[in-house]
Amino acid sequence: MRALYKHHAGVGLALDDSRAKPSPGPRDVLIRVAKAGICGTDRHIWEWNPWAASRVPIGIVTGHEFVGVIESIGSAVTRFQPGLRVSAEGHITRGIDYNSRTGNAHIARGVEVIGVDRDGCFADYIVMPEDNIWPMHPDIPDTIGAVMDPLGNAVHTVMEAGVSARTVLITGVGVIGLMAVTVAKAAGASRIFCTDLDPRRLDLARKLGAVEAYDARDPAWVDDVRNNCRGEGADVLLEMSGAESAFNQGFAALRNGGKAALLGVPAKPFPFDFNANVIFKGVTLVGIYGRRMFKTWYQMEELLLSGRLELDDIITHEFPLEQFEDAFGEMISGRGIKVVLNIGD
Amino acid sequence: MRALYKHHAGVGLALDDSRAKPSPGPRDVLIRVAKAGICGTDRHIWEWNPWAASRVPIGIVTGHEFVGVIESIGSAVTRFQPGLRVSAEGHITRGIDYNSRTGNAHIARGVEVIGVDRDGCFADYIVMPEDNIWPMHPDIPDTIGAVMDPLGNAVHTVMEAGVSARTVLITGVGVIGLMAVTVAKAAGASRIFCTDLDPRRLDLARKLGAVEAYDARDPAWVDDVRNNCRGEGADVLLEMSGAESAFNQGFAALRNGGKAALLGVPAKPFPFDFNANVIFKGVTLVGIYGRRMFKTWYQMEELLLSGRLELDDIITHEFPLEQFEDAFGEMISGRGIKVVLNIGD
Amino acid sequence: MRALYKHHAGVGLALDDSRAKPSPGPRDVLIRVAKAGICGTDRHIWEWNPWAASRVPIGIVTGHEFVGVIESIGSAVTRFQPGLRVSAEGHITRGIDYNSRTGNAHIARGVEVIGVDRDGCFADYIVMPEDNIWPMHPDIPDTIGAVMDPLGNAVHTVMEAGVSARTVLITGVGVIGLMAVTVAKAAGASRIFCTDLDPRRLDLARKLGAVEAYDARDPAWVDDVRNNCRGEGADVLLEMSGAESAFNQGFAALRNGGKAALLGVPAKPFPFDFNANVIFKGVTLVGIYGRRMFKTWYQMEELLLSGRLELDDIITHEFPLEQFEDAFGEMISGRGIKVVLNIGD
């Protein structure tokens, strides 16, 4: 089969045309991949940054966002049959620690991620445990099925924060931040305020429903958000940039007693004023990683079925697998927002 | 001043043109009423049904939904000034029991309701305690200000149930049920299903955002809702009819582990199957009365500011106070949905 | 192997000394049973009441509460090894509906219960799916391991209600009600009030920590509870009797805005006043069935490790399997509270 893999300890990926097709174990299914999304994590692996060099084994097939069709099933599989169109949760757990057994397998001990710790989905076939399979609703097209993973990040962030009838501030509208705009609006946020550095993404955030989208470089936005929110600040902060300044400004723009969901990954530890930002304000923070198995997936399906998610402007490009260099190029240049690889026919 | 009051123990209300203007106590404000909504409770008082006869004192000024302007304040009032446009929460409490002191004054011991237990708002002036005043946001017009009370019922029901990214079934789309449709959609419900007996209200429910609106007389709707919701049933039930059949069918159409918020008031106790409806299903129920002071009011303001609430088709009629007989006539006939009295100039 | 089974459509069970030892499927484990508790459900099967006659297949091995040791594992089992001391959750699901995939498998569609729908644990061996296995903490003895199932019912009820720093009323102190007394106290209930008809159980409830234990026949207890709780009523109601009078009195003794968890199974539907009990009081109800997989099990383990659960007076008798008639006799007579069968050596 074809597979895009990490062929050396340096920049880029290589396409292998004759990689052996994997075999499912007794509790696995084999999936023929139709489409797969390229994530910022894949970019890190492409660029071979220090995180990738320290974590990712050479030789691995990359990619962790996909949709496809079950080709065959292992001998002990009972819940799914060949022919079913599916996506899958990419976090794989051993299953006997607290989080694995209470609906939080995404933060379980010893979790493995496809395309990072074991072979991923930038290939004609992938093997996945039966427990990780998500049947795709027939009304949801493959292009969206290919990005259920990052959409799930956005949904998990929005739903953990709780946005219904609340004002929401989103600091950072990259791919997941933009998804969070349309998700928050569909999930009931009353008014959405955004910040970013990129004017094109700010424009898109407005189009998707933000009432204000600010250039984060002018700190006057903090007071503007506060003034718009009874002089007290936004009810909810979704931090999606990882930038130290966004943390400081975002918490300043959050009202006392507000809630912050943190998805953006800071490059390194930075000085944080817990007194002013959290303790004296009585603020609640929640760290967001991955998405719940499968509570988030059900929420995502419902939001998609509501017809209110606007993802067309976020998924900007699709390329055949063979044009993976163009695909990564569009994505790395910033011209593409979410780029999808078409793998199946 | 003019005042619409219960003049005898029988049908109807009378307009008194020279009632004494009330005086605010030290912690009260005097409000010049601009507009006031007519509620189903007012209809019960008009018709002098057994509940009204047992509870409402003859001579009382009726009405509890209104917007107006503060005319004067009592000697110990510190938070508001004359000239402020306001609505008010109509539940008045003594303030030293558990619910009064923990944000649930609407279910406090010894609560008094304006227009039921003491003089209400169908008059040129009304006295209200300072603690009950809600300043109206300038972007919200008087016609909506006049119906904050029932809108608050709808918002309280929807927010207690928690509809974000969930399927919602509403049994009964009278005034508050119709408001609940637009509120639930704005608050993030993914798909809304309704039942009622009145084809006009079912049509309006569809226009406001229900994906299906069923005639409750054909019980096939239960299976249809279940089929539309993964074969399991709706995530949330908002019971707004008080009908025994709506309880039975509504719980049958609710999925295991779902949540029901009960606002409709049954006419009398009826046999209920806790095993099938609640215990074996692991269902949560919550009884809804009034609205929170003032959490619900803030949620309502935010939903109104979102621009997503569609109330124009629900508030069908406005009449001057002098035409109160026409106003009650439209309301009682069912031609009117929500009818508003214009009292101020 | 030996197995206690339903040998005919009538009263009693029979012991088969030479039943075939079951074989585990690829994802199952085979467990050598050490001890097993006798449940009220087993009594219904013994007595062959209408429920049992309508649900339970003749020939089935009964029993669903047990502790034992893994004897062998199926070919696709990865998480557990032979020799491990375990209990198990007796609800077995197919695993692809909403509740199965979100931590609520106990209320999943098509759930099967061991000892009711398929062979249970009153035997030398039982086969269980790997997903249902609970490893026993070494500090928890077998006698308690044998009753993890009903203890889990009590823990699920108490934890769903939320008792920390709250007054708790328990209507009905049968086996699970008595367990709920000690569980609620350990879980942080401030003051516990109980009702029952049996003076011995009321005495035991007091010994386990109830501040008051009332004979339910004298309705004065309702006012006494209210007076003890600021004149407003208890914060939490745990309904564990299934009696219509306990529902009516229990809700009357619950404060406005309180929470009720319903575990007791009424014999049939009865007239219920939703207005007075739920709607006008703003009360929340939750139906309790089974226990969460595995959130409740973790809570139960922690409560046991706290050293504060007092179960010695609740587990009144132990009998060898061969003396099953004595065991059922003690249990049915009411002399025994919880009766355990010793099956292994």
Add this chain to the structure above:
Amino acid sequence: MRALYKHHAGVGLALDDSRAKPSPGPRDVLIRVAKAGICGTDRHIWEWNPWAASRVPIGIVTGHEFVGVIESIGSAVTRFQPGLRVSAEGHITRGIDYNSRTGNAHIARGVEVIGVDRDGCFADYIVMPEDNIWPMHPDIPDTIGAVMDPLGNAVHTVMEAGVSARTVLITGVGVIGLMAVTVAKAAGASRIFCTDLDPRRLDLARKLGAVEAYDARDPAWVDDVRNNCRGEGADVLLEMSGAESAFNQGFAALRNGGKAALLGVPAKPFPFDFNANVIFKGVTLVGIYGRRMFKTWYQMEELLLSGRLELDDIITHEFPLEQFEDAFGEMISGRGIKVVLNIGD
């Protein structure tokens, strides 16, 4: 009247024997103080540290924890009468912002604190707004009534974290940390682990119910807590030291998906690793300041009525008001834990 006040911009306080007795406004009550606790904040004012110098006006009467009896009431007071034994919430708000009107007045805008921003309780009399009064239950003695304020901090921290049937780690057992040990145990924590630098306080923590109390200087405690908690870490962290090392170690000892409540006030911002501590772990943090009006007070009353709070070893000294120098001396030396001034007779 007598009053202990800040007489100059330097160390110490002075006792004025003839300060004018304050007069209650129309919505205030005048309280004759019986006993008052000395808080760490009072010590900062005594020592005139930079925070005190920047915030506290010279001339102010200090003290904010007290119990006493209502002497007289203002003209518009309706809820309380002279002769009632009371404590009071020391945070005073204007009452029209979001938090003031939704049960979170402790984090309201423009909140004033008695003994810091306006005259406090180290005096024969204090004036308090009617809205801040808490009637003391007759079963709770004055010595405990004098420390309801810090006990409320501990209760608010414990209840926000949610400790029922959970393992709890408390970093820092000063006065409020020690109170948190007994509160957490009474509120249902399964097992409590503590850290501190002071061996005497660690001993007292063990006596109050901690299963382990570690010297924080030996970092091996982190692994020990993890090992004791399934190898995963504690369910709950109560951070009560404000120390950077306690944050870092505390989060390392918290399990993925755990919850942290932060009460300790760091001396200054410090570098914090959000990735390792919060985001990748899916942890929830909540900042704790003051206590809820009056949800926390009700919880506190219930915990006191449970009879399970052990405060005798925490309240180590009582002195007459005239011996205030000895009282502050015992407190500042560390010989005293909680020191109470006896003001009334």
